[in-house]
Amino acid sequence: MLGRLEQLTNIYGVSGDEGRVRKYLKGALDDMGLAHKTDAMGNLIVHKAGKGRRVMVCAHMDEVGMIVRGVLENGLLAYEAAGLDPRVVISKRVAVGRDDVPGVIGAKAIHLQNREEFKRALAHDELYVDIGAKDRADALKYVKPGDRICFTTKFERLGEDIVKAKALDDRVGCAILLELLKNDYECDLWAVFTVQEELGLRGAKAAVWTAAPDVALVLEGTTANDMPKAKEHEYVTRMGHGPAVTFMDGGTVARPRMFKALQQTAKEAGIPYQFRQGSRGGTDGGAINKALDGCVVGGISVGCRYIHSPASLASVSDIQNAYLLAHAFLQTKKFDEVL
Amino acid sequence: MDTKTLETILTTYGPTGHEDRISSVLRDLVAPYADEVYNDKLGNLIALKRGVSGKKIMLSAHMDQIGLVVVAIDEKGFLRVANVGGVNAPLSAGHQVVFENGTRGAVYFERNEKGVGEVKMNNLFVDIGAESREEAEQLVNVGDMCVFAGRFALMGNRLSCSTLDDRICCAALVEAIQKARSEHDVYYVFTVQEEVGLRGAGTAAYAIEPDLGISLDVTGTGDVPEALPMAVELGKGPTVKVMDSSVIVPPAVRRFMENAAAEAGIPFQREVLRGGGTDTGAVQRTRGGVPAGCISIGTRYIHSPVETCDMRDYENAVKLLCACLERKELPIA
Numbered sequence: 001m002l003g004r005l006e007q008l009t010n011i012y013g014v015s016g017d018e019g020r021v022r023k024y025l026k027g028a029l030d031d032m033g034l035a036h037k038t039d040a041m042g043n044l045i046v047h048k049a050g051k052g053r054r055v056m057v058c059a060h061m062d063e064v065g066m067i068v069r070g071v072l073e074n075g076l077l078a079y080e081a082a083g084l085d086p087r088v089v090i091s092k093r094v095a096v097g098r099d100d101v102p103g104v105i106g107a108k109a110i111h112l113q114n115r116e117e118f119k120r121a122l123a124h125d126e127l128y129v130d131i132g133a134k135d136r137a138d139a140l141k142y143v144k145p146g147d148r149i150c151f152t153t154k155f156e157r158l159g160e161d162i163v164k165a166k167a168l169d170d171r172v173g174c175a176i177l178l179e180l181l182k183n184d185y186e187c188d189l190w191a192v193f194t195v196q197e198e199l200g201l202r203g204a205k206a207a208v209w210t211a212a213p214d215v216a217l218v219l220e221g222t223t224a225n226d227m228p229k230a231k232e233h234e235y236v237t238r239m240g241h242g243p244a245v246t247f248m249d250g251g252t253v254a255r256p257r258m259f260k261a262l263q264q265t266a267k268e269a270g271i272p273y274q275f276r277q278g279s280r281g282g283t284d285g286g287a288i289n290k291a292l293d294g295c296v297v298g299g300i301s302v303g304c305r306y307i308h309s310p311a312s313l314a315s316v317s318d319i320q321n322a323y324l325l326a327h328a329f330l331q332t333k334k335f336d337e338v339l
Numbered sequence: 340m341d342t343k344t345l346e347t348i349l350t351t352y353g354p355t356g357h358e359d360r361i362s363s364v365l366r367d368l369v370a371p372y373a374d375e376v377y378n379d380k381l382g383n384l385i386a387l388k389r390g391v392s393g394k395k396i397m398l399s400a401h402m403d404q405i406g407l408v409v410v411a412i413d414e415k416g417f418l419r420v421a422n423v424g425g426v427n428a429p430l431s432a433g434h435q436v437v438f439e440n441g442t443r444g445a446v447y448f449e450r451n452e453k454g455v456g457e458v459k460m461n462n463l464f465v466d467i468g469a470e471s472r473e474e475a476e477q478l479v480n481v482g483d484m485c486v487f488a489g490r491f492a493l494m495g496n497r498l499s500c501s502t503l504d505d506r507i508c509c510a511a512l513v514e515a516i517q518k519a520r521s522e523h524d525v526y527y528v529f530t531v532q533e534e535v536g537l538r539g540a541g542t543a544a545y546a547i548e549p550d551l552g553i554s555l556d557v558t559g560t561g562d563v564p565e566a567l568p569m570a571v572e573l574g575k576g577p578t579v580k581v582m583d584s585s586v587i588v589p590p591a592v593r594r595f596m597e598n599a600a601a602e603a604g605i606p607f608q609r610e611v612l613r614g615g616g617t618d619t620g621a622v623q624r625t626r627g628g629v630p631a632g633c634i635s636i637g638t639r640y641i642h643s644p645v646e647t648c649d650m651r652d653y654e655n656a657v658k659l660l661c662a663c664l665e666r667k668e669l670p671i672a
Contacts, residue, residue: 214380233411233419234461247482248408248423253356253532255382259482275481277410279421290532294381294542339380 001323002163002316004028005155005175009165012095012150014065015082015198018042021061021174025193028178043207044193046181053335056190056213056295057180057326058204058284059173059220060197063166064308066149068096068129071140075133077103079124079149083198086124088309094129097147103131151310161240161316168304168312169221170197176219176323185330197284201251204284208291215258215335216297217326218285221314222276224303235277237303240315242272243322246299248279251286258298258338262329269328271321276301296338300326340514342493344368348513349506350489352439354406355423355534357484358382360439361402365509365529372516373527383543384529392522394669397549397629398515398660399540399618400508400556401533404501405642406486407436407446407465409479416469418444421460423484424534425642428460434644436485442467442478444485487644496574496649503638503646505533507653508555511636514657521664523550533618537585540618544625551592551630551669552622553660557648558583558612558635567613571637573649576606577656580633583612585620589672592632599662605655610635630672634659 013021022044029036029046036046044061064083071077077096081089090107105127129149133139153166165171174193181191190211194203222244223236237244245262247254266273276299285297302322305313329335348368353361362384370376373386384402405424412418422428432448432455444465448458465485469475479485487501498507512527519525526547530539533556544552558578561569571578579596580588593609600607612635623631636656639647 231461232413235411248356248421251536253423253535254482256357256359277481279408279410279423289381290536290538290541292542293546294379294383294539296380 001175001179004178005163005171005319008171008174009155009167012100013061013063013167014148014150015062015196017148018061018195022193025174025178032181034181039207039210041203041206042195043203045207045210046191048184048189048191050186050188052187053215054190054211054213055187055335056192056211056216056288057177058192058194058216058218059177060170060194060203060284061174062196062198063169064198065151068143068145068147068149070145071136073136075135075139076128076130077139077143079129081124083308085308086127087121089127090122092310093152094149095152096129096131096149097143099142101131101142103129106130153311158313162313163316164311164313166310168314169307172221172302172314172319173219176319176326179323180326180330183327186333187330187335194284201282201284201287204287205291208288212292213288213295215338216285216288216295217329218283218297218299219322219326220283220299220301221304221307222281222301223278223307224305233277237274237276237301239303239305239313240318241274243318243325244274244276244301244303246276246301249285249299250280250282252289252297252299254298255296255338258296261334261338262298262300262325265329265332265334266325269324271324271328273325340510345510346491348510349491349500349502352486353402353404354484354486355403355532357439358402358531362529365402365513368513369516369527379543379546381539381542382531383539385543386516386527388516388525390521390523390525394523395526395547395549396521396523396551396553396664397526397528397544397547397622398512399528399530399543399552399554399622400512401505401530401539401618402509403531403534404486404506405534406484407431408484409481411481412472412475414472416471416475418465418467418475418479420463420465427642428458428463429455430643431463432458435488436465437488438479438483438485443488496651497647498650499645499647501644501646503648504557504641507557507636507648511555511653511657511660515660515664518657519661519664522667525664530618537616537618537621541621541625544622544629548626549629552619553663554618554622554631554633555656555660556617556633556635557638557641558610559615559641560637560639563639571608571610573637573639574651576608577652577659578608578610578635578637580619580635581609581611583615583617585616586623586631588619588632589630591670591672592630595666595670596632596634596659596663599666600659603658603662605659605662607659630670
């Protein structure tokens, strides 16, 4: 699973441009002998038909990134970002468009900044991608408005238990879902790798109509804010303390039976876990729980430090335990106990 | 409705997402009058009274109340909380709260230079009398929710209680199922999770596929000192909703309700609510769309521990609802 995670996190797959991630996953599914289909929005759906409860398990393929908004006279690219703090993009290396043209998001060197500039963080519309073009005409030979811009961080292991990569949110979910698909469960399973979650759960809003589940598990990367100056009650999750179980987020309030069932599953199987100690933030669950005639949604998340930035960290044991928790939930048919 | 039953409906625990207790209370009250009663996947309580016309009316009032959710417990046993629904942080400080298992708490705020007015949710904490984290964990867990401790205060014609939104309308539905005579199939739906985005109403409407939706909720008034201009006043009747932030009620639906009121001699007001949404919007935009309207009960101090309404408006709201249900012809938007 870790090997798959490395490959998955290195792929460029910004919201709306998930094609390469989908291609990789289709290849993996073909190797596993699993049929799959892609819907009109690009969601990748695997239906493992079975008797019993309709259960949806999902993870999103897209990562936060940027798109070329325009090419300036001087050859710099203006961009649009979604879900990115402008402070994390400065001085980062990016890849632009289908040919992965290398670029840098630069800013004025410190020597040249005046006192006021020095103190203020630059906003996205004051920043540009520089691909080294001489002027507009030159730039347009290589890139064009609408091209996707992605960070180029490469996966690395830091010590025994920590990985550093871009897109841990939510390639960890994709890796876990792929692993779950190796097993057979006693339910009608709809595994969905969704698109455009970061733009507003857009893929899930469509895919839920196909899956029409009674119960769903959402596998996500979530905030781990366990930093020295942060207050403990603002950590949300602690890296390395186990997968995080959701009681509430910006789009769902966990049904009491689901919240209890996930904890019960972890205790029975001896899997360490923590609570996602926050009440905000969105996941595909927000779209799924109130679609059609409703669905009971459970959230299992892996805490990622520095989420929504070019380089985030997560714990390997958290990822493995998140898989074990989802697996045990499905295997012990807890989905029958949450309705 | 006798005072004791009303008080039970108003003070039973039921914050957003944790409505089982209030659902159980309401279920016992409506079951004797319904042909079918059940809870759906999200916990909406639905009581169906069958008619003969083949048309379906869905009524809705939401069971959930706003509250505070425990996000963390610190080493000294103080609870750190976040809001469930539209809870105002400064207005919460200095109030008592209660958890599902009866544990009581006192809400206060981290001292700061500017005083309570600047306080945010993450500056609040709840003191449940525990002296350590271990002691607190015997009583409550992360993920548990508390609500303002219910105080039911009759003041002449008026009633003050933190849960008028929307339990006063749940009470109205309970009275209506006993009193109304309708030719149509009437679904009395006590919805869940309205306060966090009208989630229960949409899923209930999807399953029911009604021909007409009438929601019941509280609305603001313009009759207190320095109030935002609003035509609604306590005691002048229930309202027929024109518009709120979730919906513009189709004129045909509004006229249907106004005609029912005029013909039955029931006083009513017209209501435009700024900055608040209701189940009406969620019902309206289900599947291919539903003609949807709303009867509201004017309420002062909404989303505070001292919400206040006029009981004459409540009685007239029940009458207006029954008058609408007794109409043969239903509006098409």
